Amino acid sequence: MIMKAIIPAGGLGTRFLPATKSLPKEMLPIFDKPAIQYIVEEGIKSGIKNFVVVTGRNKSVIEDHFDIHPELEAFLRTKNKSELMDGISKLVTNSNFIYVRQREPLGLGHAVWSAKHVIGNEHVAVFLPDDIIMGKTPTMAQLIQIALQEKCNVVAVQEVPMDEVSRYGIIGVRKQFSPNLFQVKELVEKPLMSEAPSNLAIVGRYVLSPKIFAVLDQQHLGAGGEIQLTDAIQELLLSGEKVFAYKIQGERYDIGTPLGLLKANLDYALRHPRHAGVVLEYLKGLDKEFVVMQGKAEALNKPAKTLVL
Ligand code: UTP
Numbered sequence: 001m002i003m004k005a006i007i008p009a010g011g012l013g014t015r016f017l018p019a020t021k022s023l024p025k026e027m028l029p030i031f032d033k034p035a036i037q038y039i040v041e042e043g044i045k046s047g048i049k050n051f052v053v054v055t056g057r058n059k060s061v062i063e064d065h066f067d068i069h070p071e072l073e074a075f076l077r078t079k080n081k082s083e084l085m086d087g088i089s090k091l092v093t094n095s096n097f098i099y100v101r102q103r104e105p106l107g108l109g110h111a112v113w114s115a116k117h118v119i120g121n122e123h124v125a126v127f128l129p130d131d132i133i134m135g136k137t138p139t140m141a142q143l144i145q146i147a148l149q150e151k152c153n154v155v156a157v158q159e160v161p162m163d164e165v166s167r168y169g170i171i172g173v174r175k176q177f178s179p180n181l182f183q184v185k186e187l188v189e190k191p192l193m194s195e196a197p198s199n200l201a202i203v204g205r206y207v208l209s210p211k212i213f214a215v216l217d218q219q220h221l222g223a224g225g226e227i228q229l230t231d232a233i234q235e236l237l238l239s240g241e242k243v244f245a246y247k248i249q250g251e252r253y254d255i256g257t258p259l260g261l262l263k264a265n266l267d268y269a270l271r272h273p274r275h276a277g278v279v280l281e282y283l284k285g286l287d288k289e290f291v292v293m294q295g296k297a298e299a300l301n302k303p304a305k306t307l308v309l
Helices: 035-045 060-065 070-078 082-094 108-113 139-150 162-167 211-217 229-238 258-271 276-300
Strands: 004-008 050-055 096-101 124-127 131-134 153-159 169-178 181-189 200-208 243-247 251-254
Touching: 004 035, 004 108, 035 050, 035 060, 035 082, 035 124, 035 131, 035 139, 050 060, 060 096, 070 082, 108 211, 108 229, 124 139, 131 200, 131 258, 139 153, 139 200, 139 243, 153 181, 153 229, 162 200, 181 229, 200 229, 200 243, 211 229, 229 243, 251 258, 258 276
Parallel strands: 004 050, 004 124, 050 096, 153 243
Antiparallel strands: 124 200, 131 251, 153 200, 169 181, 169 200, 181 243
């Protein structure tokens, strides 16, 4: 069993400024819940009970979210609206949250290393809270199953266009076992397109052996001047540990950018049993508007006498 997860949330979220100047990107909402709550829910569905959240400055609202709120709960009771808090209250009661402060955002590897003293000698799940994956089966449950079966480390991957590989950690494949399962030969952080071993990019789910902490003890700055988790996993591989990669099923959203969050919100709303119809109608209206606008734009480019608005 894998009972603990690390959720690194100590980054600065610069790609989403100014929204993230004082609001952690992990708290940006997808429809009616903050992004990080979807991550915790995926963890719970995958059998995890203990969440170690790595935080930094301006992140204390994450702690408030995963805590009881007696005044609000009492107020809702008087209004017969307790069901509004049902989901989050149950989650808070049934899970444990531990907070570790990353003093400086020195990179994802450093954030994971900051949780070392609360993990101990056991395999650990790592979730990046800005990678939201929507699908039927929780991705982490799949990773855990592979890790237990193969006694190995596992990273989640996704195919990306070759001209985007330099934005990701990329794996090289030693062996392919099925359409979605690979044994990893090497991992390279942000390679040049010409040097990438594949187009399989690591996305924000990992199951790692506790040896990762000993490797991170020795880790130096890598790509972008940050301590990279990918480099540490490559070291694990070189030390003789097995690393597998699982190609995720379902849709992944990088909610660390405005466009990624917008897409996540639209897709979530369109899958929502109660609200999908209204959202679809709204989008159809927008589509008509868009066509009209496009018509105008085309008309404006024509000579004046044929201009029809
Ligand atoms: P990102 O690189 O996506 O987050 O890291 P960032 O650095 O906050 O974002 P930008 O690039 O400036 O926009 C993935 C996850 O790792 C955490 C982030 O909070 C995010 O959830 N992280 C990153 C840390 O906890 N500490 C770090 O030093 C870096």
